Amino acid sequence: MSDERRTAAPDNTAVRVALWRALHVQVDAPPHVLEDEIGLQLVAPDDGWRSRGDMDPTGTSWFRASIVARARFIEDLVVEQATGHGVTQYVILGAGLDTFAQRRPEIASRLRVFEVDQPEPQAWKRRRLDELGYGVPDWLRLVPVDFEAGASWWDELAAAGFDPDRPTVVASAGVALYLTRDANAAMLRRLAALAPGSTLAMTFHLPADLLDEDKRAGMRAATEGARAAGTPFLSFFAPPDILAMAEAAGFKEAEHISAAMLNQRYFADRTDGLGTSSGEELLVARV
DSSP, rough: OOOOHHHHHHOOOHHHHHHHHHHHHHHHHHSSSSOOOHHHHHHHOOGGGSSSSSOOOOHHHHHHHHHHHHHHHHHHHHHHHHHSSOOOOOEETOOOOHHHHHHHHHHHHHSEEEEEEEEHHHHHHHHHHHTOOOOOOOTEEEEEOOGGGOOOOOHHHTTOOOTTSOOOOEEESSSSGGSHHHHHHHHHHHTTOOOOEEEEEEEEOOOGGSSSSSHHHHHHHHHHHHHHHHOOOOOOOOOHHHHHHHHHHTTEEEEOOOHHHHHHHTTTTTTSSSOOOSEEEEEEEEE
């Protein structure tokens, strides 16, 4: 890979998420919560990728479970809103290596899907989609936003054809952790002004004192690793706190989807102990 392509590639977090999703298919017994090896195809890692420390099947199982559970929950929500409520727009903030458009074209093609991300990683993704034969159909809009230069994701969405007067599903997975509290509040206020009938699904991380005791060391290690990589974790929320922020922003309804709820929904009948308790939970807010 050339220096140019190495520079433009997705960050380690996006790559890790894509690999964990593929690892779920490769090492966990069926039924799989989510079947996604397209992200693995996009990344095209070296043959030894499963030997990486952060791919240890046992030691990272609860992180892996969290990643596939949040993706499946959001996907179920999008399908429900598209097929049952006539929603025709889907916005993915911090899209990274999301593959909904490639895995579920029968649903995605009925929508206008907007993937918002930094310009260089998104250009890399566009190139890889072309190389793999997926391409970028007209209903999929890749929306590059240079956050470091102060660009407005809202303005760039509008320029890409987004209609704020039409009901929309917005997904924000793995983003709140890297934003300040003020930036999260500003994002919630902006999204609460969407058309009636719109829904936000947003992940957030619990403070360490709300984690199970056996998960705190893992979260400390992840926090230290993120800081060392230059992408520090900035915001943690207790559930009542994030619900209050959503209500203050102007959402009509706000619901907390806990890890226990995700486990009941997606892992209840498993015999291998796979389940999520990584401290990442969900806010679902409706306009």
